[in-house]
Each structure stands twice: as C-alpha cells, then as structure tokens.
Amino acid sequence: MSDTIEAQCRALIAELGLGGGADVAEVTPLTGGVASDIARFRLGEEVLCAKFALAKLKVAEDWRAPVHRNAAEYAWLGFAAQVDPASAVRLYGRSEAQHGFVMAYIAGPDVYLWKTALLAEAPDRDEARRVGDALGRLHAASTKPGFDTAPFQNHADFWDIRIEPYLTFTATRHPDLAGDLHEMADALHAASQVLVHGDVSPKNILFRSEGPVFLDAECATMGDASFDPAFCLNHLVLKAVHLPASRARLLAAVGAFWAAYRAFIDFEDAAALEARVARLLPALMLARVDGKSPVEYLSETNRDRVRRCARALIADPAPTLAALTGRIEDLLSHHG
Numbered sequence: 001m002s003d004t005i006e007a008q009c010r011a012l013i014a015e016l017g018l019g020g021g022a023d024v025a026e027v028t029p030l031t032g033g034v035a036s037d038i039a040r041f042r043l044g045e046e047v048l049c050a051k052f053a054l055a056k057l058k059v060a061e062d063w064r065a066p067v068h069r070n071a072a073e074y075a076w077l078g079f080a081a082q083v084d085p086a087s088a089v090r091l092y093g094r095s096e097a098q099h100g101f102v103m104a105y106i107a108g109p110d111v112y113l114w115k116t117a118l119l120a121e122a123p124d125r126d127e128a129r130r131v132g133d134a135l136g137r138l139h140a141a142s143t144k145p146g147f148d149t150a151p152f153q154n155h156a157d158f159w160d161i162r163i164e165p166y167l168t169f170t171a172t173r174h175p176d177l178a179g180d181l182h183e184m185a186d187a188l189h190a191a192s193q194v195l196v197h198g199d200v201s202p203k204n205i206l207f208r209s210e211g212p213v214f215l216d217a218e219c220a221t222m223g224d225a226s227f228d229p230a231f232c233l234n235h236l237v238l239k240a241v242h243l244p245a246s247r248a249r250l251l252a253a254v255g256a257f258w259a260a261y262r263a264f265i266d267f268e269d270a271a272a273l274e275a276r277v278a279r280l281l282p283a284l285m286l287a288r289v290d291g292k293s294p295v296e297y298l299s300e301t302n303r304d305r306v307r308r309c310a311r312a313l314i315a316d317p318a319p320t321l322a323a324l325t326g327r328i329e330d331l332l333s334h335h336g
Contacts, residue, residue, distance in 0.1 A: 005029050005039045009050045012100050016093035019043055036070075036218065040105050047107070048092065052100035053218065070099040075151035076197060076217035077103070083141045086210035087134040110209045115202035118239050119297065121246050124253070131205060131212050131232065132257035135197075136264030139225055142195035143267040152195055154221035159189055161219045162198055162227075165292035167283060173290040180314050184283055191224035194267065198223075200232040225268070226276035229261055233277070233321070234284040237328060238295055241302050241309075247332070251325040258321050275317075278324045282313035305332060 010021030027041040030049070037052045053070040074094045081088035094101035114127055141147065167185040171178040198219025206213040233254050240250040258277075262270050288295045289303045289310075298306065309331045318324035 005037050005052075008037070008052055008098065008100065009039055009041050012050055012052075012095055012098055012102060013043060015095050015098070016102060018092060018102065047105045048102050049105040050100055050102050052098060070094070070101065070218070071096070072152060072154050072157070072220040073217040074101045076195065076220035079142070079195065080138060080214060080217075084134055084137050084211075087138070087212055087214055089213055089215065106206050106208065106213060108208065112207055113203065114205040114207060114212070115235075117207075118202055118236075118246075118250075119243075121243055124249060125207070126256075127205075127207060127212070128236065128253035128257040129260045130207075131200070132229075132260035133263075134212050134214070135200060135228055135232070136261040138197070139194040139228070139261075140264040140266060142222075143193070147195075149192070149195075149222050152220055152222045154219075155189060155192075155223070158196070158198060158219055158221040158223060163188055166287040167291075170283070170287045170291040174286065174311070177286075177311065177314050181283055184280055188224050188227060188280075192222040194223070194225045196221055196223035196225075196227050198227065198231070200228045202232075202235050224276065225265075225273055226280050229258070230277045230280040230284055233257060234281050234288065237281065237285060237325075238288060238298065238306060240328070241305050241332065242297055242299075244332075247329070251329060254321055254325050271320075274321060275319055278319065278321050279314075279317040281321075281324065282310040282317070286310035286314065 006024070006027040009027050010024045013019050013024050014021045023043055025042045027039050030038040030040055036054055039050050041048060041050065051070070051073075071094070074091065077088060077091055081091070089106060090104040092102040092104070114131075117125075117127070142149075163185045167181045167188075171181040171185075174181070196219070197214060197217050198221065199216045200214065201216075204214065204216040206215065236250045236253050236257075240247040243250070258274065262274070265273060285306050287293075289298065289306050294303075309328055312331060313324065313327065318327055
C-alpha cells in the first residue's frame with residue numbers, strides 16, 4: 001500500500017472536517033484508472049472513496065493533463081445528482097488545495113461493473129438502453145435555461161485529455177486520414193452545445209438496482225453532444241470484435257442505446273446529431289488501437305480488424321448508426 005495515498009486520504013478528511021486523520025482506517029488503493037490516484041477507506045461506520053487527480057497519466061505515451069480537472073468532475077457529479085439521483089454517487093466534499101474529493105464507495109450484492117459483465121458475456125440486462133436513457137436526460141438538462149455552464153468551460157482541458165490523445169495523435173499514425181481526424185478534432189474543440197461527461201465507458205459505469213451510475217467525469221466540459229454517445233458505443237463495437245459469439249447482441253445494443261438517447265434530443269436535429277456520432281465513432285475505434293490509450297483486451301489480430309474497419313468508415317462515413325453497425329458486421333464477416 002502507498003504511504004502517500006494513505007497520507008492524502010487522512011489530510012483530505014481532516015481538511016473537509018469529516019473527521020480526524022487518525023479516524024481513517026483500512027486504506028486500500030484502487031486500480032484500473034490511469035488519470036487519478038483512488039483509494040477506498042473506512043471512516044467510522046462508513047466506507048468512502050477518495051480521488052486525487054494526477055498531472056501525468058499512467059500510460060506508455062507522455063500524456064499530461066491539468067490537475068484542476070478534478071473540480072470539473074466534482075461539479076459534473078453534483079449536476080448528475082440533481083438531474084438523475086439514480087445515476088449519481090453521493091459526494092462528501094472537495095479540496096482545491098489537494099485536487100481531491102471524497103465520495104461514497106458503491107458496493108453491494110446488486111452492484112456490478114458494466115465492463116466486467118460485457119467481457120464475461122453475461123446475459124444482457126438492458127444495460128445499453130438504460131445508459132442511453134440516463135445520458136440523454138443529462139445532456140438535455142444541460143441545455144435548459146438556467147443551467148450554469150461556468151464550471152464547465154474546459155475546452156483546453158478537453159483538448160489535452162481527449163481530443164489530442166484520441167484524434168490528433170492518432171492522425172500522426174495515419175497521415176492519409178489526418179484531414180478527417182483534424183476536422184473532427186476542430187469541430188469538437190469549438191462546440192459548447194451540451195455538458196459532455198467525456199468518459200462514458202463501461203469501465204466507468206456501475207449498475208445497481210436503481211440504474212447505471214456514471215463515474216470518472218474528469219473530462220467534463222461544454223461540448224458537442226456527439227462525443228459521449230460515440231465514446232460509449234465505441235466500446236460496444238470493440239467488444240463485438242473481441243467477442244464474436246456476442247457480436248450480434250452487442251451491435252444490436254448500439255441501436256437500443258441510441259433509441260433511448262434519441263428520445264431526449266430536443267436541442268438540435270436528431271438526424272444531424274446521429275450522423276456526427278456515426279462519423280466520430282470509427283475515429284475513436286482507430287484511437288483505441290493506435291492512439292495514446294489503446295484498449296488492453298484486443299489481440300493483435302483483432303487490433304488489425306478494428307483498424308481495417310475504422311479506416312474504411314472514416315474514409316466513407318455511414319449516415320446512421322444502423323448503417324454503421326451493418327457495415328461493421330459486413331466487414332467483419334467478409335474479411336475475418
């Protein structure tokens with residue numbers, strides 16, 4: 001166990017007035033993330049979690065990000081709690097000095113991580129539809145009069161954490177697609193349409209009986225509504241490549257997600273938004289094999305399959321998500 005993370009937890013609890021440093025017990029570092037140090041600990045009868053932003057992310061490439069993004073994450077989690085309490089985690093306070101905050105530790109017999117269920121090919125429990133529904137509610141709420149956008153003017157951070165490592169860096173590996181990737185990058189950077197979570201990934205979504213709980217909103221910014229759906233659906237597509245026995249079910253889940261999300265689109269033309277999602281998703285596919293944060297579960301053969309599909313779809317975008325998944329199925333079926 002890291003003495004540093006234990007000391008950080010004790011100092012954070014003391015600063016927030018939640019107890020004395022000596023009241024913190026059973027500190028256990030949690031793994032899985034690359035952008036923050038996270039630990040579970042006991043404070044009296046409660047089990048809590050502390051999260052501290054890192055300046056240099058834990059990946060092979062040199063990837064740095066400003067630690068003040070921790071404030072945007074805390075603000076996003078607070079917003080989610082107001083809009084859809086079932087999709088939020090309880091918050092206990094944040095330290096500006098330590099760039100860290102305390103939240104409830106979610107556990108229980110009914111709690112599971114969506115990524116774990118997907119990779120285990122567990123029976124479908126309507127997760128994609130429920131995530132699309134929750135995300136649609138949050139996006140729509142952020143477009144209503146009175147929403148405070150001030151905590152989320154984080155376009156520079158979003159460039160550093162998402163656009164550069166996923167799109168412009170990937171463009172250096174695929175110069176022939178650089179024009180398309182840079183065009184998408186610039187459009188995302190310029191947008192301020194909805195509150196974007198920025199990391200709607202199955203690894204950041206817990207399910208409990210009330211519904212999905214979104215975590216890890218470090219990238220939160222006002223931005224383009226296409227980013228969160230594309231980012232999430234990309235993971236279903238990647239797992240469809242990785243798990244051929246579940247391919248049909250996972251590609252069908254893309255449609256279920258979108259149908260639920262689409263019901264909340266009252267802030268722009270739904271077809272135009274779907275077309276942007278369908279265009280961005282293949283770029284994110286390519287980023288997860290050739291960008292700064294490649295997924296860990298793909299074999300080299302499947303990395304090549306993803307690369308081939310993504311390149312074809314970037315060069316010739318599908319107009320809808322149904323067309324996109326149909327073409328992916330066709331590419332995988334005919335080319336192995």
